[in-house]
Amino acid sequence: MFDFLNQWVVVGIISVISWLFFYIKQKQSYWERQGVKGPKPLFLLGNVGFSKPITDNLIDNYTKYGKVYGTYQGTNPHLVVGEPELLRQICVKDFHIFPQGFEQNYLGPVERNFLTALYGEKWKRMRSTLSPTFTTGKMKKMFDLIKICNQEAQKELVKLTSSKDPDFDPKYFWGRYNLDVITKCCFATSFDVYNSSDDEILRHFVEVFEPNKLKIFILLTAPKWVSRMMKISGSSTESLDYLKQLTLPIIEQRKKGNYKGNDFLQLLIDAEVVSKEGEELKGEAKKLSPDEIVSSAVIFLIAGYETTSTLLTWACYRLATNPDIQEKLYQEVSQANIEDYEVLQDLPYLDAVISETLRIDSPILLFQRVPHSDYILPGTDIKIQKGTVVTIPVYAMHHDPENYPEPEVFDPNRFLEGSPKPFTFLPFGAGPRTCIGMRFALINAKLSLASLVRNYQLFSNEKTPSKIEHVIGAVIKTAKTLTLGIKPRC
Numbered sequence: 001m002f003d004f005l006n007q008w009v010v011v012g013i014i015s016v017i018s019w020l021f022f023y024i025k026q027k028q029s030y031w032e033r034q035g036v037k038g039p040k041p042l043f044l045l046g047n048v049g050f051s052k053p054i055t056d057n058l059i060d061n062y063t064k065y066g067k068v069y070g071t072y073q074g075t076n077p078h079l080v081v082g083e084p085e086l087l088r089q090i091c092v093k094d095f096h097i098f099p100q101g102f103e104q105n106y107l108g109p110v111e112r113n114f115l116t117a118l119y120g121e122k123w124k125r126m127r128s129t130l131s132p133t134f135t136t137g138k139m140k141k142m143f144d145l146i147k148i149c150n151q152e153a154q155k156e157l158v159k160l161t162s163s164k165d166p167d168f169d170p171k172y173f174w175g176r177y178n179l180d181v182i183t184k185c186c187f188a189t190s191f192d193v194y195n196s197s198d199d200e201i202l203r204h205f206v207e208v209f210e211p212n213k214l215k216i217f218i219l220l221t222a223p224k225w226v227s228r229m230m231k232i233s234g235s236s237t238e239s240l241d242y243l244k245q246l247t248l249p250i251i252e253q254r255k256k257g258n259y260k261g262n263d264f265l266q267l268l269i270d271a272e273v274v275s276k277e278g279e280e281l282k283g284e285a286k287k288l289s290p291d292e293i294v295s296s297a298v299i300f301l302i303a304g305y306e307t308t309s310t311l312l313t314w315a316c317y318r319l320a321t322n323p324d325i326q327e328k329l330y331q332e333v334s335q336a337n338i339e340d341y342e343v344l345q346d347l348p349y350l351d352a353v354i355s356e357t358l359r360i361d362s363p364i365l366l367f368q369r370v371p372h373s374d375y376i377l378p379g380t381d382i383k384i385q386k387g388t389v390v391t392i393p394v395y396a397m398h399h400d401p402e403n404y405p406e407p408e409v410f411d412p413n414r415f416l417e418g419s420p421k422p423f424t425f426l427p428f429g430a431g432p433r434t435c436i437g438m439r440f441a442l443i444n445a446k447l448s449l450a451s452l453v454r455n456y457q458l459f460s461n462e463k464t465p466s467k468i469e470h471v472i473g474a475v476i477k478t479a480k481t482l483t484l485g486i487k488p489r490c
């Protein structure tokens with residue numbers, strides 16, 4: 001009797017395994033069945049590519065399979081589209097079909113209100129409510145706060161360069177500097193970012209976007225229902241909760257009118273909610289709720305902290321390894337009143353250096369769109385099914401010789417001689433969902449870089465790696481370690 005039962009159990013297990021095997025194979029042949037080329041996926045894992053930096057994967061696949069190719073994240077098909085005209089269609093003309101940004105797994109209570117997580121009417125309302133926060137007038141006010149942070153950073157540099165042959169670690173330095181900017185601007189909180197090492201607050205600000213490696217692995221490879229069931233999101237729940245508890249009382253106090261700040265937090269508190277046509281908002285509904293304010297402050301932290309410090313890190317590396325370009329930039333910024341918002345906006349070489357850094361070392365390597373109905377890619381027979389992620393390979397497009405001749409050469413002049421072809425320069429994304437914080441990021445980066453170059457000279461020393469090792473598996477391109485030489489200008 002037992003033998004008979006055992007036989008059926010074995011047959012059952014074999015059937016389930018075979019079914020699973022064929023199911024996964026079937027899912028991972030989605031692009032092949034449509035005649036779309038692409039790298040062969042690993043069984044179950046897809047093309048996650050943990051063995052190589054994501055930058056190499058993007059360039060290798062783009063070069064080998066062309067501007068449109070298929071990949072798999074786990075068993076989920078992703079279509080990579082790097083053809084500029086198709087991007088105009090997807091990101092702008094057919095935005096109503098592709099209203100969603102990054103693919104979503106589980107979203108906790110704070111993440112649910114992130115602008116990046118919203119789509120449709122909710123996104124429209126939030127985006128139009130937050131957009132006035134970034135107008136030129138508001139940016140000019142915020143500039144005063146950025147200048148204070150910049151003065152603190154300059155003091156740190158004086159301390160650093162008072163020792164003999166100091167090592168400058170731009171990743172650490174700009175990381176701390178941007179933490180200072182964001183904590184002051186978005187959380188109305190300040191602490192000694194340069195000297196504290198194990199503060200609880202510092203830990204949470206940094207850990208909020210550092211989920212552990214196991215979480216990342218599950219997010220990248222497992223079907224979406226697994227992360228939803230296990231409540232695994234891209235951020236640390238503990239740190240999100242900490243930041244929420246830190247910010248709610250400040251919002252409460254400011255709402256009572258005890259104090260008004262000159263920062264993003266205040267702009268969020270004062271923001272007038274944009275209503276739908278014909279809808280009249282009354283009382284509290286006219287304002288963002290405390291939860292929405294916290295979520296917006298946190299998404300500004302997540303979206304703005306590492307991106308801007310990465311941009312500044314790479315700009316320093318490029319200037320240190322291209323002394324002629326650094327000298328030309330010095331000539332421009334040393335003669336300008338860089339503390340004046342309008343003057344700073346109008347420095348062509350500084351602008352070109354920042355643009356060229358955003359091209360060659362684009363902090364965000366890719367962005368995504370998700371269609372909410374089936375879509376035939378214009379001019380092809382490729383059917384993108386509702387919910388299939390479309391990835392825009394920014395890094396590969398920025399290194400395509402058709403878009404930028406001699407792409408590996410750092411040459412700011414290309415941005416002085418004319419504008420890039422439309423939809424080939426995408427460091428801040430494209431279309432209505434483009435980066436809302438772009439102006440803030442640029443003015444911050446310009447002031448920081450101009451102040452540094454005006455007072456100090458950067459150069460590569462014996463510790464500067466000849467080949468940079470990148471952190472693997474991120475959407476952001478950062479160096480594992482980077483050391484430069486620095487000395488005050490006489």
Ligand code: HEM
Pocket residue numbers: 101115116117127299300301303304305307308311363364366367368426427428429430431432433434435436437438440441
């Ligand atoms: C160099 C710095 C930065 C870079 C390279 C960058 C890049 C990007 C990119 C590529 C996107 C996706 C756009 C798309 O899907 O089309 C994005 C979205 C976004 N960024 Fe930035 N960003 C930077 C700084 C900032 C800052 C400082 C803030 C806030 C203060 C910010 C807030 C956001 C938000 C909220 C979104 C989502 C917009 C939406 O979905 O409507 N970013 N950014």
